[in-house]
Amino acid sequence: MVKVKEIKLTTNSISKTNLVAVLTIAGSDSSGGAGIEADLKTLTAHGVYGLTCISALTAQNTQLVKSFEKTPQPLLESILELNFNDFLFGYDHEPPLKVVKTGMLTREAINALTPYLSELNKFNVKLVLDPVMVSTSGSTLFKLQDLKYCADHLFKHAYLITPNFIEAQALVKTLSNRDIEKIQSLDDLLKFVKDVQTIVGCENVLVKGGHLPWDINTGKPTTDADTDTNSDFADHIVVKDVLYESKSDTFTIYESEYINSEDTHGTGCTLASSISANIAKGYNLSDAIPLSIDYIHQGMKSMGQKLGHGNGPLNHINNPTTNINSIIASKSHPFNHKDVLQYFKEHPKIKDNWKAYTQHEFIRQVVHDKLPFDRFLYFLKQDYYYLINYAQIHALAASVAPTYNQTHSESLIIGNIVNEIERHKQKLCDEYDIDYERDKDLDIELQPGSACLAYCDYLLKMGKSQDFIGIKVALAPCLHGYAEAGIYGKQLRESNKDQTISAVYESWLGDYSSEWYLNAHEEGKQALNELFRDEKLTQERIDELVDIFNTVTRLEEAFWDECLERVQ
Template sequence: MKVVLSIAGSDSSGGAGIQADLKTMTAHKVYGMTAITALTAQNTTGVTAIMESTPEFLGQQIEACLSDIPCDAAKIGMLPSAEQVKVVHEKLTKFKVKNLVLDPVMVATSGSSLMKNETVEIMAKFLFPISRVITPNIPEAQALTGLTITKREEMEKAAEDLGTKYGCAVLIKGGHSIEDASDVLFDEGKITWFEGKRIDSSNTHGTGCTLSSAIASNLALGKSLEDAIRNAKSYISDAIASGLNLGKGSGPLDHTVNI
């Protein structure tokens, strides 16, 4: 069985973070391991408290996993501190982890901030260059590039700017786009669009976590990056459309929709 490591925060309500990642990995029939960067008290309406793992303990979790069970891919989500970023870089480099999918989680779907501003620059410096692909949404891409993104051409430029600067593939997610829910990939000089229709649903809690872990799962299974994204996008569309309708805010996805 293929193995995927998730390095991310815990969502007490089960819709995002580590919990969403493990559900997604199970749905893709890969074995999921975890290194928890933070505990959060949150639900569909927002995040009320965050307790960070110490950098030392985060490193120990990763070391414990990878020294015993090598992974075929890894996914990185919430990283609250620059010290954590450096530890993650050290461990992933030590164990020569490939197929790294990085979701630069800056703000939760509910609008709650999940990353300190000073951490973003360190994350870009240390982790973007070792990633197979990074998956920012439009607000995150705007923060990373300083560009204003309101149309497809501007999504393409932002993806190309980031990919050229850091030497990694960049998938900018169009879920926040006013046009549609299509995503754009820049990889080794090539632009590829993944078309998608906007689904009329408020059940979008954990969409970024789910997409990035689905891409990592598909890469672990041997899919090309384009096929991994295409498969992941299909999975997440089904999971949103299923409509669990749980909670008083932005509800979670149905991660078991295809099981």
């Protein structure tokens, strides 16, 4: 007898996201580590929508490019026409397409793109050009005559070009027909980078320094050959990537560690795509670049077992860093504040917001029995959804906790939150005949409102992008703010003893001024103090944590605001 299973699926509530788009014009890498494939993986990792125009199909792997077939120009023209018509033209608001990024180009691709250059400029779509000439395996992808053709048609329109040092040398030699002077000092390098921009005619140029590592002991460049003979090479050298911005006549030197690895397949494509994604998301160029360099380093260092038999690819599946301060080396010092919570809530940026949150009108209306009950019930429904998210963020904290004791502590907190969720659920059912699973599709108030969604989305973002200390700071305003709100409500209640108050409101206020909750409040304060006690932080990191605490404080305030706004 045939068995039939019927499984009913349901979709959890999901917040909407406005995506920006990047179009990549490049060759396809059949091994997936470079070209179009690397571009799409990188754009997706950065939360950016990727469009494609494949200039050529290749037969390649990590060892060699065996052959490739160019895409005919009429087909390229059709692809670009359809993409631009759909993602750039005809909008009554700002169109989604923000950047066009190019990799391996053919004359056919250049000819297809050229007619749109004025339109890209009109809509402020940035052109990021990665002059791919030779693959990591050593295969030539760009002939010199094609390089000149590209320079004549595209380079002067580029917002940014991203050659590595060898490609930059080829650009100068081919386009100016002059020999390259040896780079012996940083001044030589800066002069060379400016020469590249002047000769090419683009607005900005980033010359990548992986092929010209610098010895920190001598302050001079060295050669790749040294990496083969000196096992300690990486201990005393760095990479210097140099950005030159012509409009401001400014150099920015990004110094980072040298990763001694042959597995660099697709790093150039990936870096240019990452920069393009960050520009599309609104980062300025000087911030977009170091964030993208960090993404490359994460991709190289997080790759476990090697893929392929040749120059292996990096790991594109990692979460890009979004805060520039977290990756810039700066002088750190001990956090000399014994009461961490007091430091945050008394901080000038936070103080007024903290008071507005912990002495909120919502509390006053509850104490004076003036809050319409349907609005209090709405709050309880929203709080149920929030508590589920709150437990999830503690789970993320547990996953990055530095010690097993902290992991265990998070597991105990999650257990307490789960118990609170179950009590909350039972109360909704027993007292108000509300069953979350039964009614969530019928009762709109069981779906998260805008304030709840914004709060949960921010906590989730912090949980996925921050380290343990950052997540704990993001979680702190909830625990400690409700304790102080409970104390404030109790004080109001005691000064208005003649005021009648419903048993429901009395019970709710009592929960947050109760001995068990105040004990949790004190334990949380001690845990914060211990977490910060031996921590050395840069001022930039402290400022970032202040911003996190302040943002969550304002989100807590907005959570109650929404209930009051619905009353009016």
